Amino acid sequence: MELTATSIWGAVTAVRRQAPLVHNITNYVVMNNTANALLALGASPVMAHAENEASEMAVLAGALVVNIGTLSDPWIRAMHLALPAARARHIPVVLDPVGAGATAYRTQTVRELISLGPPTILRGNASEIMAVHQDEARTKGVDSAEASSTALAAARAIHQRHGCVVSISGETDYVIHEGGTLAIRNGHPMMPRVTGLGCTASALCGAFAAVEKDAALATAAAMAVMGVAGEMAAEGCPGPGSFQVRFLDALYVLTEEDLRRRLRIVPEIG
Amino acid sequence: MELTATSIWGAVTAVRRQAPLVHNITNYVVMNNTANALLALGASPVMAHAENEASEMAVLAGALVVNIGTLSDPWIRAMHLALPAARARHIPVVLDPVGAGATAYRTQTVRELISLGPPTILRGNASEIMAVHQDEARTKGVDSAEASSTALAAARAIHQRHGCVVSISGETDYVIHEGGTLAIRNGHPMMPRVTGLGCTASALCGAFAAVEKDAALATAAAMAVMGVAGEMAAEGCPGPGSFQVRFLDALYVLTEEDLRRRLRIVPEIG
Amino acid sequence: MELTATSIWGAVTAVRRQAPLVHNITNYVVMNNTANALLALGASPVMAHAENEASEMAVLAGALVVNIGTLSDPWIRAMHLALPAARARHIPVVLDPVGAGATAYRTQTVRELISLGPPTILRGNASEIMAVHQDEARTKGVDSAEASSTALAAARAIHQRHGCVVSISGETDYVIHEGGTLAIRNGHPMMPRVTGLGCTASALCGAFAAVEKDAALATAAAMAVMGVAGEMAAEGCPGPGSFQVRFLDALYVLTEEDLRRRLRIVPEIG
Numbered sequence: 001m002e003l004t005a006t007s008i009w010g011a012v013t014a015v016r017r018q019a020p021l022v023h024n025i026t027n028y029v030v031m032n033n034t035a036n037a038l039l040a041l042g043a044s045p046v047m048a049h050a051e052n053e054a055s056e057m058a059v060l061a062g063a064l065v066v067n068i069g070t071l072s073d074p075w076i077r078a079m080h081l082a083l084p085a086a087r088a089r090h091i092p093v094v095l096d097p098v099g100a101g102a103t104a105y106r107t108q109t110v111r112e113l114i115s116l117g118p119p120t121i122l123r124g125n126a127s128e129i130m131a132v133h134q135d136e137a138r139t140k141g142v143d144s145a146e147a148s149s150t151a152l153a154a155a156r157a158i159h160q161r162h163g164c165v166v167s168i169s170g171e172t173d174y175v176i177h178e179g180g181t182l183a184i185r186n187g188h189p190m191m192p193r194v195t196g197l198g199c200t201a202s203a204l205c206g207a208f209a210a211v212e213k214d215a216a217l218a219t220a221a222a223m224a225v226m227g228v229a230g231e232m233a234a235e236g237c238p239g240p241g242s243f244q245v246r247f248l249d250a251l252y253v254l255t256e257e258d259l260r261r262r263l264r265i266v267p268e269i270g
Numbered sequence: 271m272e273l274t275a276t277s278i279w280g281a282v283t284a285v286r287r288q289a290p291l292v293h294n295i296t297n298y299v300v301m302n303n304t305a306n307a308l309l310a311l312g313a314s315p316v317m318a319h320a321e322n323e324a325s326e327m328a329v330l331a332g333a334l335v336v337n338i339g340t341l342s343d344p345w346i347r348a349m350h351l352a353l354p355a356a357r358a359r360h361i362p363v364v365l366d367p368v369g370a371g372a373t374a375y376r377t378q379t380v381r382e383l384i385s386l387g388p389p390t391i392l393r394g395n396a397s398e399i400m401a402v403h404q405d406e407a408r409t410k411g412v413d414s415a416e417a418s419s420t421a422l423a424a425a426r427a428i429h430q431r432h433g434c435v436v437s438i439s440g441e442t443d444y445v446i447h448e449g450g451t452l453a454i455r456n457g458h459p460m461m462p463r464v465t466g467l468g469c470t471a472s473a474l475c476g477a478f479a480a481v482e483k484d485a486a487l488a489t490a491a492a493m494a495v496m497g498v499a500g501e502m503a504a505e506g507c508p509g510p511g512s513f514q515v516r517f518l519d520a521l522y523v524l525t526e527e528d529l530r531r532r533l534r535i536v537p538e539i540g
Numbered sequence: 541m542e543l544t545a546t547s548i549w550g551a552v553t554a555v556r557r558q559a560p561l562v563h564n565i566t567n568y569v570v571m572n573n574t575a576n577a578l579l580a581l582g583a584s585p586v587m588a589h590a591e592n593e594a595s596e597m598a599v600l601a602g603a604l605v606v607n608i609g610t611l612s613d614p615w616i617r618a619m620h621l622a623l624p625a626a627r628a629r630h631i632p633v634v635l636d637p638v639g640a641g642a643t644a645y646r647t648q649t650v651r652e653l654i655s656l657g658p659p660t661i662l663r664g665n666a667s668e669i670m671a672v673h674q675d676e677a678r679t680k681g682v683d684s685a686e687a688s689s690t691a692l693a694a695a696r697a698i699h700q701r702h703g704c705v706v707s708i709s710g711e712t713d714y715v716i717h718e719g720g721t722l723a724i725r726n727g728h729p730m731m732p733r734v735t736g737l738g739c740t741a742s743a744l745c746g747a748f749a750a751v752e753k754d755a756a757l758a759t760a761a762a763m764a765v766m767g768v769a770g771e772m773a774a775e776g777c778p779g780p781g782s783f784q785v786r787f788l789d790a791l792y793v794l795t796e797e798d799l800r801r802r803l804r805i806v807p808e809i810g
Contacts, residue, residue: 244511
């Protein structure tokens with residue numbers, strides 16, 4: 001499928017029409033934001049992390065989003081149950097390796113999760129993607145110390161090995177898929193000054209993957225919508241507090257015209 | 271007591287004057303919102319979930335709010351300690367059965383909590399109330415797939431059996447109490463596009479129950495204030511991000527005149 | 541070093557320039573707010589609480605902030621690992637004794653943490669500071685029932701015994717340090733109507749301590765910036781929802797002129 005404004009807009013309307021249930025096993029910092037972003041886009045979020053219900057909830061959902069942001073052992077156990085349960089039912093899985101490379105615990109957890117069966121979509125910043133690939137990566141907590149292009153080789157290697165769509169987010173967002181590499185040059189410098197927008201991107205990947213079988217299109221749609229809504233939110237915006245509010249409003253009001261006018265997508269760069 | 275704008279406004283001023291401490295054992299997604307809603311209304315929130323302090327904190331408070339939104343075993347153990355401790359001191363208890371019916375774990379947990387001794391107030395959406403009553407309920411994650419009126423029979427049966435006030439929230443909010451059933455037709459379609467407003471309603475039930483012995487009035491006050499503040503927040507509102515902000519502002523500035531002018535309450539419907 | 545607008549502004553520019561990594565082991569209610577406040581100020585937050593990575597993360601950071609707001613045993617174990625790890629590397633530690641005095645569990649946890657080695661900065665409200673000192677303190681949940689000046693003697697005793705800078709927040713904020721006691725009279729009555737601003741003050745203490753060796757200056761800078769940004773946010777503000785948003789914006793846009801014009805600091809009061 002072509003990755004264009006037309007196909008991306010089709011995915012947006014599909015989310016709004018179908019209101020897919022997205023099951024998130026995610027971190028404490030962003031739960032509220034990502035739930036609100038999913039609702040603003042038109043999806044229906046659920047957060048559930050207990051071992052007692054993780055696999056049961058995963059199979060009720062249209063997509064599973066696993067995010068290792070504030071990790072601990074009970075959460076890892078839930079991820080180990082939910083991920084195979086979703087995969088067994090062909091429910092798309094998004095993995096967000098928050099802070100991979102910062103500590104051994106995070107890096108190892110991500111690799112173990114991938115070894116259970118690769119996710120449909122892996123989305124992270126450059127440092128995280130390189131850490132997943134065992135490259136040298138300078139990671140600074142959960143913020144990347146690298147430009148997104150630095151991780152292109154690592155992302156391609158992960159895609160080759162595991163077959164998953166890989167997205168590297170940054171000033172330019174990349175989507176590495178079977179057909180090649182796509183670059184999206186939307187967004188705004190205020191976005192890294194708001195916590196959890198990377199995690200929100202992963203949650204939106206889940207919403208789109210729930211309604212769109214082509215994982216490359218689902219990922220491109222999520223990254224495009226993030227960037228375009230970010231630009232809309234940043235216009236005349238006094239600071240990151242207002243940005244957060246306007247970003248949710250933008251997800252809610254986004255029109256085909258907004259998307260067409262603003263989208264800066266380079267379908268095949270390499 | 272009559273359930274009118276006058277008695278509801280009396281409950282609002284009592285919360286503002288007494289600033290009751292409300293102890294919440296609630297879910298990760300909404301903790302921040304519900305704490306802020308309680309503060310905006312004039313109450314004083316505390317969140318504490320450790321087994322080590324749950325019962326000690328519960329008896330310091332004017333009300334206990336138990337919400338099963340992001341459940342796990344350690345939290346259930348805290349609920350099992352706090353709930354009887356509050357009841358033994360005649361401290362009102364609000365139970366919010368978030369996602370009951372979605373997984374066996376949630377449904378079972380709610381029933382076990384009720385078997386410890388019924389709450390003063392049970393508040394949920396239609397799917398959740400029907401799941402508590404063991405009816406057939408189509409639950410979709412934490413969002414109801416049913417209109418609130420669908421659960422009236424279940425709510426009445428729960429009220430009959432356990433004596434608690436039951437509230438079903440939805441486009442119309444119902445309050446089932448000793449004197450009959452009351453309907454509140456306030457609110458706005460943007461409210462389900464913001465996460466945790468149901469949980470916020472339960473938290474406000476706690477604030478009102480802390481200052482008002484008549485649990486039916488406390489529940490009606492919470493649902494009325496939610497709906498009226500929601501309408502105030504929605505006026506000219508561009509999207510759910512702005513709605514959240516304005517909703518807290520509306521709770522803070524709400525006047526008797528706002529309440530009188532907007533309240534659409536039908537005191538006895540069946 | 542003199543504690544003036546000039547030295548405080550120097551600390552602000554140092555945070556913006558260096559973007560220090562601040563490791564937070566903090567409570568669920570405020571994680572999102574404090575992460576956003578750190579980002580708005582110019583720092584880089586990370587939240588990590590697993591025993592498996594707490595000490596590894598702590599030594600990557602420029603400062604460690606430990607906050608006992610929604611305590612449980614696994615979190616205490618992480619604090620017991622991270623705190624000594626940070627101290628061993630001379631990484632400044634901020635301790636926020638949220639709700640100390642409300643339950644034995646919290647009071648005891650704070651005292652145990654201090655016995656591991658005192659923090660660089662201890663920041664709390666009057667009730668909490670008095671509880672740490674084993675004074676009689678009327679604590680109401682997590683909100684202080686006392687004016688900040690009530691805790692001056694307790695704060696001075698803690699400073700004498702443990703050597704840490706102690707800050708008591710309230711209508712007047714105090715900073716008790718080697719050179720004496722400083723009072724900052726900024727802020728706005730709407731601030732206690734927003735959850736987590738005390739926790740945010742502690743997080744900002746961490747950001748400043750990461751770039752400024754003089755802990756008294758770091759603490760004064762945090763309290764001054766909180767108060768000044770709070771005043772900026774409150775101007776023409778309709779309620780606490782809007783306040784939250786504007787507060788983050790104010791942290792982001794704060795200029796030297798804002799600070800100079802508004803700062804009401806009394807460098808040595810006793």
